[in-house]
Amino acid sequence: MTGSATNEANTExxxxxxxxxxxxxxxxxxxxxxHVSRLTTILVMVGTLIVWQIVSDLHVFxxxxxxxxxxxxxxxxxxxxxxxxxxxxxxxxxISSVRIGIGFAGAVVIGVPVGLVMARINLIFRIIDPFLQxxxxxxxxAYIPLLVVWFGIGELPKILLILIGTIPVIxxxxxxxxxxxxxLRISVAKTLGATERQIFRHVILPSALPxxxxxxxxxxxxxxxxxxxxxxxxxxxxxxxxxxxxGQALQVAIVIVGIIIIGILGYAMxxxxxxxxxxxxPWHGRG
Amino acid sequence: xxxxxDHVSKDFGAFHALDDVSLTIEDGTFVTILGSSGCGKSTxxxxxxxxxxxxxxxxxxxxxxxxxxGPDRVVVFQQPGLYPWLSLRDNIAxxxxxxxxxxxxxxxxxxxxxxxxxxxxxxxxxxxxLSGGMQQRVAIARAxxxxxxxxxxxxxxxxxxxxxxxxxxxxxxxxxDRIKATVVFITHDIDEAILLADRLVVMSARPGQIALxxxxxxxxxxxxxxxxxxGFLDLKRQAMDILSA
Ligand SMILES: Nc1ncnc2c1ncn2[C@@H]1O[C@H](COP(=O)(O)OP(=O)(O)OP(=O)(O)O)[C@@H](O)[C@H]1O
Ligand SMILES: [Mg+2]
Numbered sequence: 001m002t003g004s005a006t007n008e009a010n011t012e013x014x015x016x017x018x019x020x021x022x023x024x025x026x027x028x029x030x031x032x033x034x035h036v037s038r039l040t041t042i043l044v045m046v047g048t049l050i051v052w053q054i055v056s057d058l059h060v061f062x063x064x065x066x067x068x069x070x071x072x073x074x075x076x077x078x079x080x081x082x083x084x085x086x087x088x089x090x091x092x093x094x095i096s097s098v099r100i101g102i103g104f105a106g107a108v109v110i111g112v113p114v115g116l117v118m119a120r121i122n123l124i125f126r127i128i129d130p131f132l133q134x135x136x137x138x139x140x141x142a143y144i145p146l147l148v149v150w151f152g153i154g155e156l157p158k159i160l161l162i163l164i165g166t167i168p169v170i171x172x173x174x175x176x177x178x179x180x181x182x183x184l185r186i187s188v189a190k191t192l193g194a195t196e197r198q199i200f201r202h203v204i205l206p207s208a209l210p211x212x213x214x215x216x217x218x219x220x221x222x223x224x225x226x227x228x229x230x231x232x233x234x235x236x237x238x239x240x241x242x243x244x245x246x247g248q249a250l251q252v253a254i255v256i257v258g259i260i261i262i263g264i265l266g267y268a269m270x271x272x273x274x275x276x277x278x279x280x281x282p283w284h285g286r287g
Numbered sequence: 288x289x290x291x292x293d294h295v296s297k298d299f300g301a302f303h304a305l306d307d308v309s310l311t312i313e314d315g316t317f318v319t320i321l322g323s324s325g326c327g328k329s330t331x332x333x334x335x336x337x338x339x340x341x342x343x344x345x346x347x348x349x350x351x352x353x354x355x356x357g358p359d360r361v362v363v364f365q366q367p368g369l370y371p372w373l374s375l376r377d378n379i380a381x382x383x384x385x386x387x388x389x390x391x392x393x394x395x396x397x398x399x400x401x402x403x404x405x406x407x408x409x410x411x412x413x414x415x416x417l418s419g420g421m422q423q424r425v426a427i428a429r430a431x432x433x434x435x436x437x438x439x440x441x442x443x444x445x446x447x448x449x450x451x452x453x454x455x456x457x458x459x460x461x462x463x464d465r466i467k468a469t470v471v472f473i474t475h476d477i478d479e480a481i482l483l484a485d486r487l488v489v490m491s492a493r494p495g496q497i498a499l500x501x502x503x504x505x506x507x508x509x510x511x512x513x514x515x516x517x518g519f520l521d522l523k524r525q526a527m528d529i530l531s532a
Contacts, residue, residue, distance in 0.1 A: 182368075184364060184366055184368040185368055185370065187338060187362070187364070187368070188362070188364070188368040189381075189385070190338065190356040191336055191337075191338070191356045191357075191358070191360065191361050191362045191439075192358055192361060192381060192382035192385055192429070192430075192433065193356070193357055193358030193382060193385055193386055193433070194382075194385040195385075198385050202381075202384075202385070203370070206370070206372045209372075281372070282413070283371030283372060283413060283414075283415055286371065286415040
């Protein structure tokens with residue numbers, strides 16, 4: 001994942017890197033290379049914008065289909081100041097964030113305990129697993145029509161869709177985290193006189209945390225996809241609605257602004273989980 | 288009453304891992320069990336620990352049959368198995384916390400052991416910030432803090448490099464001179480087995496059986512250069528004969 005590479009590079013202090021290069025040591029070429037690769041990324045992005053601008057200036061495609069980057073930027077500032085379709089941009093971002101916040105938090109709050117119980121009690125596993133196996137291969141978007149029929153286009157169906165899409169990811173990650181507890185850690189606790197309950201609480205649970213966080217990082221992506229899809233099809237506000245509504249009015253510049261914001265927000269949410277993860281399980285990959 | 292291993296056998300399916308092992312371990316002695324890889328040493332130790340049970344025969348501690356693990360028989364394994372989410376100090380206190388959440392932990396004992404293993408100043412470090420030798424010393428302290436009836440060690444220095452291994456052997460010798468606990472120590476390193484032991488048990492393989500049980504004729508305190516003494520070399524020759532048979 002390029003995301004993680006850039007992320008790690010960001011945490012290195014540039015001052016230390018500069019010192020490294022001044023002393024001739026083996027780390028020097030590597031940190032030098034990092035500067036080069038970051039520069040490459042920036043150059044590619046700027047290059048893409050320039051090519052995009054040139055192509056649209058040449059009117060290869062009609063401007064209504066391919067607005068230039070400058071037009072997209074103008075659409076963005078207009079959107080920011082005046083909003084679109086009776087909603088402000090900030091309002092749309094806010095409502096989408098609230099929906100995903102509630103849906104995702106719900107998925108974690110329900111999924112983690114369910115996963116823990118399923119990993120521990122075979123009967124519960126036998127009861128829930130068939131549902132899980134059934135829900136998993138169905139793309140969550142296929143549930144949208146059903147949810148709309150049952151619950152309309154309010155907040156509930158959107159949050160339910162996020163739950164349906166995300167909970168299996170969280171449950172499965174939690175179960176595999178429990179199962180992946182190194183047997184040595186359990187033997188140690190046993191010989192130190194820990195009870196089954198204590199072993200679960202003090203050994204298995206913390207051992208499962210890294211995998212739970214991995215599941216959350218995957219899950220937030222799934223949740224975001226579900227939400228935007230639900231807003232595209234059945235909503236009267238939110239980023240998905242914005243893209244859909246602008247598309248119907250052939251406001252391609254606004255559609256592009258919406259897509260870019262959806263992308264940035266999705267990436268930001270994953271970064272946020274990474275940050276919490278680094279704080280909560282600093283031993284991940286080193287334990 | 289000491290530890291009595293009474294005609295114990297262990298099968299894994301059709302495979303006879305241990306065959307009719309009998310051994311008495313007296314209080315306050317340091318017993319090493321020497322044997323080649325796969326001869327059933329860990330199998331025997333795990334049964335003393337109560338982590339598994341014998342197919343035939345029985346194991347008694349103080350006249351009571353061993354049926355499950357307990358803090359009176361703590362094991363130090365080949366890998367330290369420390370908990371990365373706990374600091375060094377909390378790792379050592381782990382067993383105490385499991386025993387006495389309500390009564391509170393005797394932190395003086397914990398700190399005393401940190402002093403003994405020479406890791407003062409590292410209290411708040413996480414395991415992954417320590418070297419392999421330091422981690423294994425923490426694992427030993429985590430076991431000793433329970434004041435176990437018997438300390439069981441399963442190749443505790445097997446994963447360390449030669450130099451660290453030497454340091455740790457001397458550390459354990461000095462430690463034992465202070466605490467004189469009952470220790471059952473497993474190894475496949477002949478020098479280590481003789482240097483540490485009051486009593487040496489040598490096992491033969493397939494099926495695992497006791498081939499030799501003898502007192503080590505070396506004075507205490509021990510030091511590695513005793514491995515040049517005639518008594519040491521005699522014993523080493525005997526043990527090598529058995530292991531290479
Ligand atoms: N759970 C098990 N199931 C089947 N066979 C086993 C099991 N545990 C051990 N054995 C077998 O029993 C024999 C003795 O194993 P054990 O682990 O006691 O050997 P060991 O003397 O400790 O060897 P090492 O020095 O390599 O640790 C081996 O042949 C091993 O394959
Ligand atoms: Mg073994």
